[in-house]
Amino acid sequence: MAETAARIEEPLRTLAAYLERGNFAEYVYMVTRPSRLIWINLISGLSRGVGIGVGFTLIAALLVYLLQALAVYNLPVIGGFIAELVKIVQAQLHTPRVP
Known part of the structure; x- marks a missing residue:
C-alpha cells in the first residue's frame, strides 16, 4: 500500500505544480462567474x-511629418505627389468644423 501511494504521489505533485503555474484556479473562478469574465473582456x-487609436494616430503623424520633410527636398518623381498630399492634410487640419 505504501509503495502504491509513493508511486502516485510524485505524478500528483507534478500535476499540481502544472495546474498552479497555469493559474487553473483563476480559470475555474472565471468560468463559474461569467460576470467577471465579461467585465475583464470589456476592459481588455x-x-x-x-491603444490602436493612439498608435495609429502617432504613426500617421510621423508619416505626415516625414512627407513634409521629403517635400522640402523637391524630389522629381514623388515631390509633386507629396506636396499635394501635405496640402490636403494641412487644409483638412485648418478647416473649421460645424458641430
Whole structure:
C-alpha cells in the first residue's frame, strides 16, 4: 500500500505544480462567474481599442511629418505627389468644423 501511494504521489505533485503555474484556479473562478469574465473582456477590449487609436494616430503623424520633410527636398518623381498630399492634410487640419 505504501509503495502504491509513493508511486502516485510524485505524478500528483507534478500535476499540481502544472495546474498552479497555469493559474487553473483563476480559470475555474472565471468560468463559474461569467460576470467577471465579461467585465475583464470589456476592459481588455477597451484598452486594445484605445491603444490602436493612439498608435495609429502617432504613426500617421510621423508619416505626415516625414512627407513634409521629403517635400522640402523637391524630389522629381514623388515631390509633386507629396506636396499635394501635405496640402490636403494641412487644409483638412485648418478647416473649421460645424458641430
